[in-house]
Amino acid sequence: MATDIAVDCKNLTKVYDTGGDKVVALGGIDLQIRLGELMMLVGPSGCGKTTLISVIAGILNQDAGTCEIFGQNLLTMQHREKLKFRAANIGFVFQAYNLLPSLTAAENVSIPLILNGIKRKEAEKRGAEILEKVGLGSRTRSLPSQLSGGQQQRVAIARALVHNPKLIVCDEPTSALDHETGHHVMQLLKEVALHKDRALVIVTHDARIFGFADRIAKMDDGRIDSVVDAK
């Protein structure tokens, strides 16, 4: 296996069974994501993008097919091992930021480190350092409610980065932001989050940010239609 492959999905299938109606969210996905690349997942609403990154991030089990993350098959992993793997290797960015409202920016950012066994003080110190990198060095003690949407998303990016994960998954990171702010957030993801030992998967509807992608995978109805080089 080539070592520059971050994610390798083969014939991934996921069917939601909601009491009678069966929804095929993933109907046999083959997709490879390389280290050092920013892969965008695009497609119409309901085509399965969120489902796919949930499987890739190891928070949802597929029904069939395999998905290897850095050569590891999360499906067959022990529950504990899987948690550890997720804590160490995956960073999350959400559309709705999902910051803990009663924690300061630095405390929010420190959580992944604490979950990886780093002491609180050290974790918050490193959290503040990363906040500096995303341009929020002066807001480490602010609560999410005291920050703008764009600032909150930057805190969320800092949280996704702080433990130096090898894969960052983002679901619609710019949809809640205006164009300009979204642009800044993408710049940040591309310039600060992306480097040669890390892959980024970004789900988006927002055509205006397609330009940040290295490759774009177009999905429709639970399948990958095409993967195109964006450069």
Place this chain on the structure above:
Amino acid sequence: MNHIALKMLMGDRGKYLGIIMGLTFASLIMTQQPAIFVGILSRTSSFILDVGYPDIWVMDEKVQFVDDVKPLQDTELYRVRGVAGVQWAMPLYKGMLKARLSNGTFQTCNVIGLDDATLIGGPPMMLTGKLEDLRRSDGVIVDIDGATGKLAKPALEKDGKPIPLKIGDTLELNDKRAIVVGIAKTTKTFQSQPVIYTTYSRAVGFAPRERKLLTFVIVKAKAGENLHALTKRIKETTGLAAYTQEEFIELTVTYFLKNTGIPINFGISVLLGFLVGAAIAGQTFYNFTLENLRQFAVLKAMGASNGTLLRMILLQAVLVGSVGYGMGVGLTALFGYSMRNTILAFKFPWQLLVFSGVGVTLICMFAALLSIIKVIRLEPAIVFKG
């Protein structure tokens, strides 16, 4: 993750206070109601403790509790004195007699007659006058609550305060004159009638003429005497009932427990306090968890184990539990303190702390359990849902 759990909890001020209030309420009810219960129960036998001295109480076999007067013949006193191991045995009269007040109304009083020579069994504390003054003719000692309350003389002017009985005042007990020679402090009894102490012979003189008038024979054992052996011996030789002080208290308390609505009434209060507290606190705590479900899901997605989340919820429960418990117990103590000079019965032994502590713990465990089940079943994949 502990500090995160605490911040999560306290970040939601409204819910946090709601949970605390529910637990405070439960803890208050579960401490204060039993404290009153214990207070009332202990009053039932406070006369026994006030008499203090004797080791053994001898009475009619059929007596069920301390206020259940079933008199003996005077000659029983001498039979008890004859039992081996008895240091001394004294008569004690206890009966309800009607006192006529100066305004013409009647008040039932608890009249205690003490052995004329020794005055053993007198009030625990004299406020004015001396116990020996009972030897003066027609002398009686009145308890302070009676003297300032039910036996007080009506006010001179309208709406004025009643005038407390004082030394030198007279009353009529069954049409016989009595002169107040002292005011005493006694422990409040269950019946809360005025208590009047006098000598045995005078008490018997006040009482309506009956063949039997001796209520109790109180006994002091010789030094080193085994009390249980002695009570047994008294029973065997006299055919009367004999109890040690503790046994007599137990007999009295048991009677009230078995034959009155007191335990069931307080039991219902405590149960309601528990249920209402559990409902408020449990519900609010569960709601708090539900509202934070997304936060828990984010933590789960980021790799927090169920064990970690469980500990966070338990810590939250322990915190609200301790604060609520502390406040409830504190309020109970405050309540008891502010009521210390009133008629209210209130007693706060340490066992009550354990009792309400267990109650609050149960509520918190119940609240935490609901939340824990919810969080353990939580799918981390919901984090991407809008």
